[in-house]
Amino acid sequence: MIKTVNLTKSFGDKEVLKGINEEVKDGEVVVVIGPSGSGKSTFLRCLNLLETPTSGDIIFSDITITQPKADIDAIRTKMGMVFQSFNLFPHLTVLENITIGPMEINKKSAAEAKTIAMDLLESMGLADKALVYPKSLSGGQQQRIAIARALAMEPSMMLFDEPTSALDPEMVGEVLQVMKKLALNGMTMIVVTHEMGFAREVGDRVIFMDDGVVVEKGTPEEIFDNPQNERTQNFLSKVL
Ligand code: ADP
Ligand code: MG
Numbered sequence: 001m002i003k004t005v006n007l008t009k010s011f012g013d014k015e016v017l018k019g020i021n022e023e024v025k026d027g028e029v030v031v032v033i034g035p036s037g038s039g040k041s042t043f044l045r046c047l048n049l050l051e052t053p054t055s056g057d058i059i060f061s062d063i064t065i066t067q068p069k070a071d072i073d074a075i076r077t078k079m080g081m082v083f084q085s086f087n088l089f090p091h092l093t094v095l096e097n098i099t100i101g102p103m104e105i106n107k108k109s110a111a112e113a114k115t116i117a118m119d120l121l122e123s124m125g126l127a128d129k130a131l132v133y134p135k136s137l138s139g140g141q142q143q144r145i146a147i148a149r150a151l152a153m154e155p156s157m158m159l160f161d162e163p164t165s166a167l168d169p170e171m172v173g174e175v176l177q178v179m180k181k182l183a184l185n186g187m188t189m190i191v192v193t194h195e196m197g198f199a200r201e202v203g204d205r206v207i208f209m210d211d212g213v214v215v216e217k218g219t220p221e222e223i224f225d226n227p228q229n230e231r232t233q234n235f236l237s238k239v240l
Pocket of ligand 2: 040041042161162
């Protein structure tokens, strides 16, 4: 599905990604963990070209998207992204938040877009919120709407950057539940999170990043129960 080859990213003279070689297969759920500042967000943002890589290549669905002629807008619609801050449009209803992308970018009719949106809201238990504005919703509800909005674009993979970090603790579960369901339905996902329970339960693989490199990777059991690298051990001793 997606592969990076010697991916680097520098901001000024600071090299934030120092040569990442990773591959995520169709239907795989990969969880990225690591300390703050290790480059996790930059990695995700490079994948959908929100940041321009300094060097290296990204191959997505057999297309080298880092080549100059790549159609960045078309590629981005195929990669849904969900951030820590939900970024819903405050002046649009929940339904309008979800239908605007499919209508404006995917050229769906209003009726088609509404059907897609209502199906998604239904699956998230939020159908009764279609006509309200985001500010009347809890953080957990808003984040689920943000996920629905990304899914309405019919992406072939989803990138999550700490989707539950800004939520009150009691709302974390409902968002993780939606993500778990998505994973079980076969969505390819890369998830940056500090939710180690989710990583263990839902992740097919875990990648530990530190200081711009992938220090260690493996199955959740390998990483959590038997980490080999001292930096992984040290990080896990603080978060588990
Ligand atoms: P993480 O998500 O693991 O916390 P980030 O990818 O956000 O890490 O950041 C990695 C490093 O890159 C940090 O030192 C951060 O300050 C730096 N960085 C991120 N974005 C920018 C930017 N736009 N300009 C300059 N430095 C940045
Ligand atoms: Mg980050």
